[in-house]
Amino acid sequence: MSPVRSNRHRARYVSWPLVFFFLLSCFRASAHTVLLSRGEAVVHDGRIAVEIEVWAEDFLHYYAILPDASGHISWAWLGEAAERHAQTIEESLILRDEDGQRLIGEPAQLRWDAPVDGAIQPEELHRLRARYDLVFQITLRPRLLTFQFRWIGDQAVIPSQLVLDVRGSDQPSGDLVRLTSRGNAETIEVHWHDRKATVDAGWIDATRIHACAQGAGGPARWKEIFAEIEARAQELEARVFIPLPLLETWIPLPRRDEDFLSLGEQQAALAAIAALIQAALSVETDGNPIPAEILEIAFLPANARRSSLSAPDLSPLAKGGARGGTPISIWTGRLAARLRFRVESTHDQVTLRWNLFNNAVLSVTAALRVGTRCTERVFSTYESIYTWTLDLQRLRTGDTE
Numbered sequence: 001m002s003p004v005r006s007n008r009h010r011a012r013y014v015s016w017p018l019v020f021f022f023l024l025s026c027f028r029a030s031a032h033t034v035l036l037s038r039g040e041a042v043v044h045d046g047r048i049a050v051e052i053e054v055w056a057e058d059f060l061h062y063y064a065i066l067p068d069a070s071g072h073i074s075w076a077w078l079g080e081a082a083e084r085h086a087q088t089i090e091e092s093l094i095l096r097d098e099d100g101q102r103l104i105g106e107p108a109q110l111r112w113d114a115p116v117d118g119a120i121q122p123e124e125l126h127r128l129r130a131r132y133d134l135v136f137q138i139t140l141r142p143r144l145l146t147f148q149f150r151w152i153g154d155q156a157v158i159p160s161q162l163v164l165d166v167r168g169s170d171q172p173s174g175d176l177v178r179l180t181s182r183g184n185a186e187t188i189e190v191h192w193h194d195r196k197a198t199v200d201a202g203w204i205d206a207t208r209i210h211a212c213a214q215g216a217g218g219p220a221r222w223k224e225i226f227a228e229i230e231a232r233a234q235e236l237e238a239r240v241f242i243p244l245p246l247l248e249t250w251i252p253l254p255r256r257d258e259d260f261l262s263l264g265e266q267q268a269a270l271a272a273i274a275a276l277i278q279a280a281l282s283v284e285t286d287g288n289p290i291p292a293e294i295l296e297i298a299f300l301p302a303n304a305r306r307s308s309l310s311a312p313d314l315s316p317l318a319k320g321g322a323r324g325g326t327p328i329s330i331w332t333g334r335l336a337a338r339l340r341f342r343v344e345s346t347h348d349q350v351t352l353r354w355n356l357f358n359n360a361v362l363s364v365t366a367a368l369r370v371g372t373r374c375t376e377r378v379f380s381t382y383e384s385i386y387t388w389t390l391d392l393q394r395l396r397t398g399d400t401e
Contacts, residue, residue, distance in 0.1 A: 034180075035061060035160040039132075041095075043145070043190050044169045048103070048136040052089060052162065057125035059085065062160070072119035082130045086110045088151070093162075093179075095136050096146040098302050100259060100329020103136040141168070144302050146187040146222075146331045149179035168192040185245065185331040187222040187302065222302070222332055227281070227366040229352065231390050236341040236350065238281055238292075241300075244333045249360040250276055253330065260327040266299050273297055273335065280356040283341040285349070295338040302332035350388045354379035 039052035059065055059081040060073075067073050086108040095103040113129045120128075149162050160181040167174025168190050177186035225246060228239045244253065244261070251272050255265045274294055283290045343350065354364055363380040368388060377386055 037160065037162045038164075039162065040165040040167070040174075041145075041147070042167060042169050043138075043142065045141055046138060048095065048138060048145075050093070050134040050136070050164070052093075052132045052134075052164075053129050054082075054085060054132070055126060056082075056120075056128035056130060057122075058160075059130075060122075060125070062088075067122060068119075070119075071122070073122060073125065075120060078120065082110055082112075085130070086132055089132050089134065092149050092151050093134065094148040094150060096148075096259075096329065096331060097138065097142055098144040098332070100146070100302070100327075100332055102259070103138060105134050105136045107134075109133040141192065142190055144187060144189055144332065146185055146329075147177045147179055148183060148185040148331065149181060150183045151181040166190065187332050222334070225356070225361060225364045227354075227364060228369065229281075229366055230369040231343075231350075231388070235343055236283060237295075238339045238341070240277060240280060240335075240337045240339070242335040242337075244299075244328070244330050244335060246360060247273070247335050248330075249358055250356075255330070257327070259330055261299065261330055261333065262327050266328065270297055273337075276356070277337045277339065280354070281339065282353040282355060283343075284351040284353075285343060290341045290343065293340045293342070295340055297335070297337045299328045300334045300336050301326070301328055348390050350390055352386045352388055354384050357381050357384070 035058045037052055037054045037058070039050060041048055041050045056078060059078060062085060063081045065073065065077055065081055090105065090108045093105070095105070097103060109132065111131050111133070113131070145166065147164060147166070151160070162179045164177050164179070165174050166177055166188055171191055174191060175188045177188060178184075179186060222243050223246070224243070226241045230237050230239075247253070251269065253261055253265065253269055255261050261269075274297060277297065278292050278294060281292065283292070354366070356364065357380075363378055366377045366379060368375045368377055368386075370390060379386070
């Protein structure tokens with residue numbers, strides 16, 4: 001009987017000493033709490049070549065392979081597990097383009113570091129690696145790619161992590177993405193020698209971008225919340241950007257397609273989102289709370305540009321609703337919201353409190369802007385309050401330098 005079959009069938013045929021050996025091997029593997037595989041994804045014109053290496057000893061824990069009565073691991077059994085893992089990688093590794101569309105991959109090709117035959121001693125497994133080669137077809141050199149690993153089939157005995165170095169074919173190195181067997185998604189910008197990295201600044205005015213205000217358009221914009229708070233003569237305006245996977249840690253987004261949110265589904269979520277956004281930031285002057293007025297809530301695709309949401313006469317939520325008419329990728333889309341706080345106090349101290357935290361979001365970076373000046377502030381569960389000293393009189397006379 002093959003050792004790669006499910007655990008409940010195998011348990012009827014093994015002896016207690018072998019079970020003890022297997023538990024001991026799991027204990028030894030627990031020195032690292034996850035099974036770690038590494039690889040690289042090289043982006044060429046027309047294709048993405050992915051190579052993943054897996055240590056042979058990891059197959060014992062992925063598929064609970066047991067040694068035979070003599071304490072050896074059968075090469076046939078190990079090879080069967082490696083072939084099964086090739087299918088797991090094919091089905092579980094997901095690449096998406098800038099629009100969130102899944103890329104088509106060719107079958108994984110398995111090769112070993114060195115030829116092995118016959119029986120293998122368990123201690124030899126940590127020196128043997130299986131390598132998997134996959135190719136995904138693309139039409140153009142992509143600007144953005146999303147990677148995800150959704151484990152298909154039986155769960156691994158120990159949680160696993162896949163670390164990929166993603167780079168353009170003309171680059172010596174790239175950016176690392178860390179994918180876990182729990183299915184997290186990582187979106188990155190692919191760098192090329194002849195193309196500069198882009199900065200998508202959302203609502204930030206292209207003529208007044210400060211180094212501290214680029215978080216909304218920086219490399220972390222698909223996995224971190226960013227806020228920009230600007231002081232004006234009679235008001236504060238806050239722009240908040242939330243990646244949709246993080247938004248779902250507060251509010252579920254019901255949808256027919258697990259990867260995309262239709263326009264109707266976006267609009268159906270607005271009421272719950274509005275309540276969340278309205279409570280995200282509190283503003284006080286003289287100890288008196290200032291109510292938040294929501295100017296707009298919108299869903300941004302990965303390729304959103306500054307001009308798409310920078311008009312000064314944005315429609316109110318009640319009239320405008322969600323912008324755009326196309327589905328938004330749940331993995332690369334972001335929620336963007338504009339809030340206004342009317343400041344009529346003659347005092348120059350404004351207290352800001354960031355309230356939007358949970359187990360997935362423990363800190364939020366905010367850019368605080370007054371005219372051409374910009375200060376970065378990190379709100380956290382430990383420091384959620386910031387007192388902002390403003391010269392309101394100078395703001396009202398237009399002197400902001």
